[in-house]
Amino acid sequence: MAYVKRAEWDAHYADGGRFRELGDGERRLLAEHVPAPAGGLALDLGCGLGELARHLAGSGYRVDAVDWSEAALAEARSTGEAGVTYRRLDIERDDLSQLPHPSYDLITIRLGWAFVGDRTRVLNRLRERLRPGGALCVITPVADAVPDDRRDIALDEEEIGLLGAGWAFADRYDADGLAMFVLRGPSPTAPRYAGKGRPSPHALTGAGVVVTDRAGRVLLGWSVRGVWELPGGKNDADEDFAAAAVRELQEETSLTADPAGARVRAILMDSVHGIPRVTAAVRVTAFTGEPVVTEPRLVHRWEWHEVGDLPWLGGPLFTPSAHVLDVMWPGVLPGLPAVHRYPVADG
Known part of the structure; x- marks a missing residue:
């Protein structure tokens, strides 16, 4: 009123x-x-x-x-x-x-x-x-x-x-x-929680995963779409970013990691084709296995790269992957597209 x-x-x-x-x-x-x-x-x-x-x-x-x-x-x-x-x-x-x-x-x-x-x-x-x-x-x-x-x-x-x-x-x-x-x-009632009906699709959400080998080199895949990209992908319903990162890492590369050891370092937001895109920058420091191409319909090969070589890959970097890499190694990649970055404190 x-x-x-x-x-x-x-x-x-x-x-x-x-x-x-x-x-x-x-x-x-x-x-x-x-x-x-x-x-x-x-x-x-x-x-x-x-x-x-x-x-x-x-x-x-x-x-x-x-x-x-x-x-x-x-x-x-x-x-x-x-x-x-x-x-x-x-x-x-x-x-x-x-x-x-x-x-x-x-x-x-x-x-x-x-x-x-x-x-x-x-x-x-x-x-x-x-x-x-x-x-x-x-x-x-x-x-x-x-x-x-x-x-x-x-x-x-x-x-x-x-x-x-x-x-x-x-x-x-x-x-x-x-x-x-x-x-x-x-007689105050206990708190209740509810949705507002089925929402219309609005945004893309997912995680990009940074893993490094013993020499500090970072893993990137050469995509069938002609870009270098980190392991990662969309999170499933009710799945947090760390769990999504570890699941995608295993599904795409066969590397296994414990979700408890995955750390979300930042939340990044940009847009693609007018759709908001939210990407969690996730760091995984402990894993087992060797990278294998498990989804050839998506990735041709996985390679370990020197961090200093990231500006000189000979092919484009997938934009969300570039933003995640910049969270881990600020300033290594020049001329990045605009992004909203929300750092996450390590609890």
Whole structure:
């Protein structure tokens, strides 16, 4: 919802603006479901001109009524109703420790919840302000009962579901065409995680593997596509970069290594044909075996190269491989294409 400025609320009330009066159905439901206990203390949020606050006071509550419009509060105070204390407070942006009391038997917000932007955060703070056995009562229009041009004052079913989440009891009542929610028993749920449906393919991700022999020479393959490249390739679903590097190394060269000994040194990002490309620069220092061409449809041969010879290979370097090599030996390869590089600290 759009954040309504305080000056706009002040102008609304100063110009004689009003909201829907408290109805008989609301009064009946309040008396039935949230009667005042002995010494009951209520907090009325967004009290406006104080109609609900005065009703609660008349029902036996001592009431703290807050709003952030001074114009509304000035008119509300003029009634001189006993049992109601008015205070200016923005429940979304001010510290709730400024409230007159630390906790309440009843917290109400009538016709105002749709105007709160950070509802989830505010709701969590209100839970903390309820006394044991207390209730939060939200009275609001609902989206399917208002015209489209009034949607900003109402809650839809998705928003209502979020309002009721995390409570042991979340009861809904019809109050003269408004929805009244009585929420009791704060019961925070464990974190849950979910996707947003099947995503559209967006990027290429993989690993380039640097392995060196005892003399410090680095292994490169001459590709059927006419470039020198490091061992490596795309990672499978649920496979981390180190595991992908070790798997690709074995599949392409027959060299075997322990994923626990593979180290991601940097994450590199560039693009190819308008597609983002993410490459992990992986260093493998311990392996067994000798390089063998196991996938001749991809690589003609594997060779060990002196690092100082990398600029003079007689054929082009595959760009992601060049970026990975530059991570390991900065400055050896001049004139590299642009890349975004994110070094990874060795844990």
